[in-house]
Amino acid sequence: MGRLTGGDPSLLRRINSAVVLQALRAADSPTLTDLVQVTGLSRPTVEGVVEGLIETGLVVEAAAGEGATRRQGRPARRFRFRTEAGHLLGIEIGPHRVAALLSDLGGRVLDTAQRPVEERAPADERLERVRAVVADLLRRTGVPRDSLRAVGVAGPGIVEADGTVRLSTALPGWTGFPLGERLRRSFRCPVLVENDANAAAVAEHWQGAATGSDDIVFVLAGLSPGAGSLIGGRLHRGFGGAAGEIGALHLLGREATPEKLLSTTGEPLHPLDEAQVAAVFAAARDGDAQAREAVDRFIRRLVHDVAALVLALDPELVVIGGWAAGLAGVLEPLRRELARYCLRPPQVALSQLGEAAVATGALRLALDHVEGELFAVESTVTGRRRTAAR
Template sequence: MNGTALTGGDPTLLRRLNTEAVLRVLRTSEPMTLTRIGKVAGLSRQTVDVVIEELTEAGWIEEVAPEKAVGRPARRYRFRSEGRHVLGIDVGVTKTSCVLADLDGTVLASAHADAAAGGTAGERLEAVRLAGASLLADRPEVELGGLALGVPAIVDAHGLVRLSTPLPEWNGLDLAAEASTWFGCPAHVENDANLAALAEHWHGAARDATDFIQLIAGRRSGAGMMLGGRLHRGRGGAAGEIGALEVLGWEGQAIDDVRYASDPAGLFADAGAGDAEAVARVDRYAQVVAQGLAAMILTVNPDLVVIGGGLSRAGDTIADPIRKHLDRICLDPPEVVVSLLGTEAVSLGAVRLALEHLNASLFGSHSTASAGLLPHPVSPGGAGIGALRPWPGEAVAGR
């Protein structure tokens, strides 16, 4: 026995724990027989029979075709990663990006929608909802188990927008509560740089890093960090908001000179080709960015810095001068790499966050990543255990 099964006490709790045990066994395994499931889960054959019937009826598992064998083959079952889906949304100032994925994190569809500048908080909310609804409209078979949104804001542990300079109309908005009414599933909210870090750690440039800093470089600059393999959000979700320190100049002329260039791609292309004026402009930008990064690097001494956001498309043309300045001002400069996910990092990080919350509700675990319950994708409370809906109060550890 593995210690999971109970023999007495609250029957509802016992049923929940037994169901979790079976789901854990099947979640990351090849199809298994009832006997094998019971052995690995530490449950009796009778208990496994009952749980398997409930999970099959609820659509979480299914029987698979028998292997060739002499005589009557044993029944085998698999976890249905297509049994539920999650939606990740990157809420930008001028664009909303949505990604739909199954429970293995395999991306099934994605879409982008322009966001009109200005407007009320309600109008922007409705625009974001419509972007998600449009992606789901032609997929009636999809049943969402979770939704997560990334926003350019300081977000508290409950999904309330504490402060957003780019989206001031959302300051004080309980975005998680609002979005939870959209598609019949729980919604979770996180800072966009934090979600980019989550995605890069999941299957991007930081897969092998334990401590790293994630930079978003584009029309706005932001940073998040992962320490010990976990997001570091700080007391109120404001960790990494180094741009708020005016003396660093992240909102100054050197940054704006590149950020709002009429043709940023052309500017970096010219710099890569050696044009002296373009090289100087990019170098001034890199120096200011490096000063902000250095303040974080000298504090946490990370393994890695990942450059993400729209400007990451410039590759080493932006990374090389940042490396040069960090080498000059840091005592132990980390490796600097360009994002493998680019502008999709935030929406993929939102997918990962939604999966973590959904797995927490399914498996009763707040450490799903370390437990290996979220495989790397191909492309990161209340209704009762039978329905396998999230239970009230469930939240991912560290949030």
């Protein structure tokens, strides 16, 4: 293999292109002079890069007067990054619904769509529901399928690097399902598959309750709670992708199963679904003593699960999402109990994105991928990615 040097023309062109494109995206219709000042590159280099980016369709000359102040003489040419040059999808695959968000290359959501799905629907039927939601969304917005640059997908379970679901107790037939491979047949672009709680953590850090914190735990609190965590602003998946699977603690025999935990009769709660649990919560709010005890047990379980992560990771912030985010008064018990269990109690906040968190996080993962492609330089010698400064 030939040695790649700092003077290699191909590498230099890629670096210059990434730097100029990043400057274009960050600025409001800059001129060539603006780009020269921001990037530190020579004017001929910037001109050449901009013309090349125009040919690819990623950059266009701005309309007259766009981003300009009125001056005498001929106005300088201005340019802008074409966020409309491609599109991204963020998809949530859940027990009871499939939802999708469509955005431009700037991450601006253009439209959303969702459809219900039966909890016991087999994997193939659930996948067909995904395809139907996407087809409906693209048809309504008039976006052609080949305009998609990346698709992010999130759902319950432990996900392998290739998008195979290694383990999922929430969806029938999902364990071992090659989700990434199956979805790649439907799209001519990269498909990234992630755990739902991990995606929600990314979403809250991007646009929700955790925008000002880089060390966070997001708890997707349902019947079998899961958690996603960011350490130093980076998603922590663990060695095998199973980090944050706190819902597995009851499998160790530490406490009762969710069916018993939320029962108000002493008998396991069947069917164990959102409607049943919502009824228990509503009864507790109305003063039913047994329902209050059930909700108290739920909160105690949640506190113990969250405390285990807090002690291990020492986050600045814990964000509560899922069903628990809708529980009246859930924050104070959590704060009080975490103060008892944890050496340094974190801040606790409710999710700001609600049921949109998972799909929003999936969209962000797709955006991250495209940004890496557009603004990064891959060294063929080391195999390491160098990203233009943001």
